[in-house]
Amino acid sequence: MAEGGKDRSFADRNIDTSPAVSDRVETTTCYMCACRCGVRVHLRDGKIRYIEGNPDHPVNQGVLCAKGSAGIMQQNSPAKLKKPLRRVGPRGEGPFEEIEWDEALGLATKWLSDIRRSDPRKLAFFTGRDQSQAFTGWWASQFGTPNYAAHGGFCSVNMATAGLYTIGGSFWEFGEPDWERARYFLMFGVAEDHDSNPIKKGIATLKERGAKFVSVNPVRTGYSAVADEWVPIRPGSDGLLVMAIARELIAAGRVDYDWLARYTNAPWLVIDAPKRPDHGSIARDADGHPLAIDGRTGKPANALRSDIRVKLTGAVEIEPGVMARPAYELLARRCMEAAYSPEIAAARTGVSADHIRRMARELADAAFEHEIRIEQPWTDWAGRRHTHVTGRPVAMHAMRGISAHSNGFHTCRAIHILQMLLGAIDCPGAFRYKPPFPRPCPPGLKPAGKPGEVAPMAPLAGSPLGFPTWPGDLIVDDEGQPLRIDKAFSWEAPLAAHGMMHMVIANAHAGDPYPIDTLFMFMANMSWNSSMNTSHTIEMLTDRDPASGEYRIPHIIYSDAYASEMIAYADLILPDTTYLERHDCISLFDRPISSAEGPADAIRHPILAPDRDVRPFQDVLIDLGVRLGLPGLVTPDGKPRYPGGYADYMVNHERRPGLGLLAGWRGADGESHGRGAPNPGQIERYKQNGSFWSHELTPSMQWNRHANAEYLEWAKGMGFVDTAEQIVLQIYCEPLQRFRQAARGFGPHLPPAEICARIETYFDPLPMWYPPLSHAAPDTEDYPLHAITQRPMAMYHSWGSQNAWLRQILGANAIYLHRDAAAGLGIADGDWIWVESRTGRIKGQARLMDGVERHTIWTWNAIAKRKGAWNLAADAPEATRGVLFNHLIPEFLPGRARLSNSDPVTGQAAWFDQRVRVRKASPEEAGIAAPQFPVLPRPPGLDPAPDILRYGEDFHPRPAPLRRTLP
Amino acid sequence: MHPAYSVIFFTVSSGAGFGMLMIAGTLAAIGRLSTDALFGWLVMAAALGAAAAGLISSTLHLGHPERAWRALGQWRTSWLSREGVAAVATFPPALLFAWGWAVAGKLSFPYVCAGGIAAVLALVTVACTGMIYQSLVTIRAWHNRLVTPVYLVLALASGALWLAFLARVTGNGDPALTHLPIGLLAAGWLLKRRYWRGRDNDTGGPTVASATGLGRDGDSVRLLESPHTQENFVMREMGYRIARKHALKLRRVAVALAFALPMALTGAAMLPAAAPIAAVLALLAAVGGTIGIAAERWLFFAEARHAVTLYYGAERA
Amino acid sequence: MTALPRSTAKALGLVIDLDTCVGCHACAVNCKEWNTGGHSAPLTDEDPYGADAAGVWFNRIHAFETGTGEGGRTVHFPRSCLHCETPACVTVCPTGASYKREADGIVLVDEDLCIGCKLCSWACPYGAREYDADAGVMKKCTLCIDRIYNENLPERDRVPACVATCPAGARHFGDLADPGSEVSLLVAARGGFDLMPELGMRPTNKYLPPRPRANTCAEAAVEAPERASGFLGLIDRVFSR
């Protein structure tokens, strides 16, 4: 474009239309949320001038969300911690003193080495928004404690587990819809998700293409607002909707049988012998191969052979007197149960039977009448060459609207089964895996921590987390009692693949299953927005044993970068850097940033030097490991193995020979990708490439990867899978049946009596729907409304409120209700209302709307702040008008047993099961949110927050004083 | 619109000042002005003082008062600039007129000419003030052809009230001066009534549907979320809302104080029986009238809805 | 000069798609971020960590609901300066600080001339004028005048910050005076409209209405032909692996 500022009439305007933007541009990875977009940071005179999306980056391709665009204000936050702190007064009241790092690390080393010498389980190491779980989990194993997990248990483990046990991949960030080709996109319970930018780009692509976008969600905001069809479902009932749709498809024969037969265990025979221990197991031959009915002979045969022709229904005798039936038949029968008829589903879901039938019809129409054919040759698992790939252009995606319910595992499984009925997995137009997925269903890793696997001064015998497939994999003692502090992998939550961070404080406080010594946490605001029953959690953190006068949780070490609500409850604070000041590694071992086209990983590297006495937490963890002498962190002669800190570890640590945290530019010459010796120049190569590595798979490897020989061979080479065998997707989940049989008294490992019935009910190998567990409480009818939360697009959990820009957008949160529901309660827009649950109550301001399911109230998540936290003014709207639904949500189910308010299969926190009632507050009660807590003092070293910000004035061509006084 | 006190003070005070100038200048021009120097001194000090005070106060709410002179530059397009130019231009002839009347003590031709010119310029100034508001299509309550006439008549009426008072104090009770307020107040009252009637019956104007382009099929459009949770400049400046009930009450107060009371008091002062306290009555009329006009001005702002409020929850503006 | 140019060579502006905007505020914050260090630096924030945080923003995102029941919608609505063809914000300005460029139609404020009288903010129907009380001057969307012609930026970045960053592709930038430009074609194809046309500002920026909802097979028969044969019909069928 021509220079625009110099035309005649306005020549005097003196506009510089080509100012220099920056004197330095660095690429790195955003961490204003976990989406991990690539950014270009423009710096001028060492200050950030501008952060923009990196156009070359595979995740965001140049766009940046609101949070990412506010990175300047995160770096500029007045809540940044400045120096290690030690508590010097009562816990929770905030008196701290600043100490030197040496003293801080010395203190931590003393506490931890005492534990390691006596009983490593007494360290509970839990990391929240952690993006270095590949490292922190490994560190925990080196220390020897099984009590490790990150935030997945309260986040979306239902999605991960249901996916991994069913299709060897999952929604979440492990797969994505084929935005370019989908014709019908069905989304369940997503407000924002981790793929923040990709989903927005994807939805725009869909709409551009005229595809139909259907959003199942009780609330019509954000994505649901732009959907072609909004399905206002009653919370917790999606499973019923999905099963009813599946039933319609099955009844009408609108099912991709060929696909099921080829790629899933639909033809596998399930033993029908109720009296035998192997009832419900897959019938296998002597070599352990699953059996199917060979259609030509009518006899059972090895189901894995490529040359057999299988049946999907029928019955066959596998042993004298023992019958078995194909899994598909069982699935079909399940779906045909009266409970799943559209009419019954309609009553519960609020979605009419006609609507359900129409959805089924539209799905089938898109999948089958609009089949896609791509002339892309590929080779299947059996070595057969195909000339093309067939696409079923129906894509689905689901997240926490499904997962944050105690029936989320089964609901998510039902959704995957719906995808499979339509043949819509990893094919054009459908959900696509992101490498390293698919993995075997489930992956082979087993949790460690069983009796004998934990010992003083010894590393844990394996990884603290994994995927149990039978009761023998549980982390329980001989009586079947939990051995982990969070009770993950116990009979209470056998498939708790991500741990149960939300139960740690309650269990540690109760000494159930045992007391611990030190709770070590990283990046989790557990005294506020990531705990259930926040008020009670605060009490537990400060509660003392009356006998000894000691805190019930004797030591709490915490690493945060900011003055969060949690700070006040720690005894020792290890202040972290910001994301622009440290090395980080977004590894394929962790939650990857890959796309469907191929794997990718990325780094962060220090762009700014910290202006305060803080250290990157990963460096600190390595330092602590050296001080403790942890095996993987010191050389045999006791020297630090990674003297260069985390950057050194990222480059030089090998999990298995040739496999390290970063896949790009390995090998001495830096030319190997995936596998290769450590390359000292690796980080430089990443920086030269925009701080990421990505690899695009050849087109023949991009589809049907669960059965794509070429892909699986390659994946094996990359270390993603151990063998190149077909990954058979599981419509029938045999591992569940193994637990169920134990509950029926079979096998060497039996659940404690009080849990038997629960296991028998919920460990159903077929998909099912049941009402959320807490809805079974006798008084449910007294609480007629559902209370749920949503992610605001412009805020990340608790940590956006310290951001001067983001908090202007959302500085307080209202309680949203349907206009008609409010009218019935005599509530007008702006009224102050009480929301009461069985265990707690909150007060906030009502906002009325139409786009919400009538029995649902909702609010934005984690906007409310405790007075004084985050270096905000005590009268900040976050504290005076913000409401936190967490106060309403009990951590235990109703009843005497201490059973977690979680999914009975995975231990996923059931945030969205909450039932409440609402009433108008009295005029005297109006004006301030409840509950309120004492004001948290500002941690030492922090300056009072400024009362005006003129960020960027230095970048103006003319100095501010001149501009201000010009006559 | 936010009723900012500085702006209310400015329009009321300079309106009264310029109003006095208009009347005095006109009377001088038609040869009906008393040449009493004390009277002249008082009138001109009050008129120029009030006008100047108003003008100065109007610069105080500027972000850059020291740049106020720049406002004189754009008289070709901007009513605000025109107002500034006219106001500034009013002063030299007004001062000359004042010199002649109050100091030289004679209203000879040049001074009378200056008075006439000052009167015309004062009228132009007040008309420009009115036009600043009347020209704003964004505020329907102001974009109304009665706005400038009301400004003019109220300026004249308040000027007349003060003149009447000063005339009585100095014993220059020419009926042209002492009776004038009644006519002007009556005119003001009538105009204002018509204005309020018109406003109350107005169902036109932009709606949230035209502001957003949504709901063109007749669907209702309702604000769900404001961009930010706290108030911003636009909301503070333009989002002021007054409840209708409250506004009606205030209208009655304004009418009583601005019109009914001063008319009654002025009338009473004209009664022979009231002669001893005529000046006091005139003063009460002037004070009451001024307060009433300030109330009217406050309402002028408070009742005005800016189009931008449509983006913040209003249905019609 | 507050007189308006008789015509402008170009009419640069934005086209905002209400059909795809998800209300994420990315454009608003990215605008803030770019502009706080740009032509109008700084975009001051008052009381940034207190009870009444209020800053200067050139772009703000509202959300509206329209209709009720099945026909109801939620629409996110970004709002910034529309760079009007006959903007009263320019003609009311007493100082000439507010002006419209002849070359491209961009409406700007010359902060060195502005006296902070705020009259332009009264004259703008769209709330697009942002007063910076600390600097005592009016500020507003510059259409990223320091990006779109900036020779220090690569060609592909010479678009407004809000356009570059919008993840939903809901913002388009171009010359609306050129009927053949991409933005003009888009406006023509999608029925782009003016906000409050009755007020006569003749906005340059256009909004694209929400599209009619896609329906892939509205009235396909409920009964699929295979229905009766559905599950039972499988009995005799065999499938290859």
Ligand SMILES: Nc1nc2c(c(=O)[nH]1)N[C@H]1C(S)=C(S)[C@@H](COP(=O)(O)OP(=O)(O)OC[C@H]3O[C@@H](n4cnc5c(=O)[nH]c(N)nc54)[C@H](O)[C@@H]3O)O[C@H]1N2
């Ligand atoms: N009611 C309700 N509650 C919920 C949810 C819900 O939907 N509804 N969602 C749940 C889910 S899914 C999640 S994941 C959790 C999230 O909840 P949390 O895991 O608590 O996450 P955050 O609040 O984002 O922040 C955690 C802490 O990390 C700190 N932090 C930020 N950056 C850094 C850094 O660079 N280094 C260090 N060391 N610390 C840093 C922040 O200051 C903050 O104190 O909330 C859960 N809680």
Ligand SMILES: Nc1nc2c(c(=O)[nH]1)N[C@H]1C(S)=C(S)[C@@H](COP(=O)(O)OP(=O)(O)OC[C@H]3O[C@@H](n4cnc5c(=O)[nH]c(N)nc54)[C@H](O)[C@@H]3O)O[C@H]1N2
């Ligand atoms: N901007 C932003 N992005 C984030 C985060 C953030 O805090 N801010 N957090 C990140 C984290 S940790 C996570 S886990 C992800 C979560 O991302 P999402 O899965 O989008 O999480 P939520 O906002 O909790 O979304 C839950 C959605 O489900 C709906 N819902 C609730 N109950 C039901 C139900 O029973 N059925 C259906 N169908 N819908 C239901 C809610 O209305 C809401 O829209 O987002 C990540 N991305």
Ligand code: SF4
């Ligand atoms: S989605 Fe936004 S906050 Fe998250 S990584 Fe990407 S740009 Fe950063």
Ligand code: SF4
């Ligand atoms: S960035 Fe795009 S999608 Fe987000 S609010 Fe702005 S216009 Fe809408």
Ligand code: SF4
């Ligand atoms: S939108 Fe407002 S500020 Fe922008 S040009 Fe139009 S009238 Fe002026």
Ligand code: SF4
């Ligand atoms: S505030 Fe500045 S730009 Fe606006 S009208 Fe006044 S002088 Fe002109």
Ligand code: SF4
């Ligand atoms: S064009 Fe530039 S200044 Fe205007 S709203 Fe967009 S980013 Fe902000």
Ligand SMILES: [Mo]
């Ligand atoms: Mo999460």
